[in-house]
Amino acid sequence: MATNNLAVLQALDTARTQWYHMKAIVIAGMGFFTDAYDLFCITTVSKLLGRLYYYDPATGSPGKLPHSVNNLVTGVALFGTLSGQLVFGWLGDKLGRKKVYGITLILMVVCAIGSGLSFGSTPGSVIGTLCFFRFWLGFGIGGDYPLSATIMSEYANKKTRGAFIAAVFAMQGVGIIFAGLVSMVLSDIFRKKYPAKSFQEEPIFSTQPQADYLWRIVLMFGALPALLTYYWRMKMPETGRYTALIEGNAKQAAADMGRVLEIELEAETDKISQFKTANQYSILSEEFYIRHGRHLIGTMTTWFLLDIAFYSQNLTQKDIYPAMGLTKKDYQVNAIEEVFETSRAMFVVALLGTFPGYWFTVLFIEKIGRFIIQLVGFLMMSIFMLILGVKYDYLRDHNSLLFVILYGLTFFFANFGPNSTTFVLPAELFPTRVRSTCHALSAASGKAGAVIGAFVVQTYTLDGDVHKIKIAIMILAFTNLLGFCFTFLVPETKGLSLEEISGEDGGGGLSETPMPSARRSVTMQGSGRLEAI
Secondary structure (H helix, E strand, O other), X not given: OOHHHOHHHHHHHHOOOOHHHHHHHHHHHHHHHHHHHHHHHHHHHHHHHHHHHOOOHHHOOOOOOOHHHHHHHHHHHHHHHHHHHHHHHHHHHHOOHXXXXXXXXXXXXXXXXXXXXXXXXXXXXXXXXXXXHHHHHHHHHHHHHHHHHHHHHHHOOOOOXXXXXXXXXXXXXXXXXXXXXXXXXXXXXXXHHOOOOOOOOOHHHOOOOOHHHHHHHHHHOOHHHHHHHHHHHHHOOOOHHHHHHHOXXXXXXXXXXXXXXXOOOOOOHHHHHHHHHHOOOOXXXXXXXXXXXXXXXXXXXXXXXXXXXXXXXXXXXXXHHHHOOOOOOHHHOOHHHHHHHHHHHHHHHHHHHHHHHXXXXXXXXXXXXXXXXXXXXXXXXXXXXXHHHHOHHHHHHHOHHHHHHHHHHHHHHHHOOHHHHHHHOHHHHOOHHHHHHHHHHHHHHHHHHHHHXXXXXXXXXXXXXXXXXXXXXXXXXXXXXXXXXXXXXXXXXXXXXXXXXXXXXXXXXXXXXXXXXXXXXXXXOOOOOEEEO
């Protein structure tokens, strides 16, 4: 009994693109908008924290966060995200996508506000409170990865599923742009209202006291989109696939999806019961390993390798921004002006380099396919990073335009490439019963790579030694090449239903090993015969 005989799944797979698809993209996408804003807005104000809390007039230079403190402030959310991905991904399969979907938003709202209200009588206590809330903010953000991807994949039809999932992820690019835009607008308001002399002219006034409000407002702004999305997220019904195939509630699945699709659906209780019986294997079972072990290794390794490079790309930002004429040296500007220039640089780079790649993926993923986009993306990133690594000092000092172009292209092909497809593929390859968990494992592997990129690689190049930077960038080119090779572990999924991909329909799916014969049949109660599932 193939699952394409189940009316609720057939209706979802063949539904024309309609309003509920767009609504689902916006609701899930706003979560990712918030995620990106909250993760990246700290970059625009981290230098301001150093000027406010670590300024020492005796040094004769602007205040600066100690390297270990800077790593903690900017990176603690990554540890929270990794943890949240694993916990909420598992809960998404055990309790249902919808039941834990709202918890992530509540956590993000509370912790974004808490980050802005960070308190303490000493610099250490303020930073400690900030890091506490940033960790739990990341924990909520982590939950959004597997839940948003899984919900969108289970709502979408099979012809546009990849584009819809990629569109949800593309809201990350919009969030990064807004992180730069909001910080830029607010800092511009503050610098006009509270002007200050440059650090060289009057060191004691290089940091306006009112700047303490600026970073707090920037961080708390991240609570707004999450708060606005909460009501609509709670109004979404549980996905039909989870209700029918995991909970076994055929009537509720038919009612929910019939209302969403605006059609009449039959509640096929017997067929769904047979389906559940045939797909009981867990993620730790031999059957999962035979059917999907290779795929899970592929999604985890490629996401891990990508994020090492993706989160290490800050290595060259200190040279890129001046080359584009977007920033000055810290001693040439006061604290609020430095926030303005950093935010403007982030906004421009995201708008011109990061943002287009996401939407190229949305436009072409159903034409080109996930596999080719990921292969080409990894390959082009490797080529451009190799050129940057070999010719780093020459490009920086003698050809800043080419330097900027190559840097922008690495971002473009990351997003029109593995940064998008590593998010899409784990939401399609695995069975309904463990889909959220498998996506969480893949995403958490990515964040482990991000931690290596943000802490290990960037710490290695901390002293700014050109030789070390060149070696680091060439190593990143090699990690991208490894990502290219590991991509061959994942198959193409375009145009197929989720059940055809995973083999839940009783076929072999996209695994090379067919389903064991014992699993291909079940005893039909009261019939005294076997029917193929």
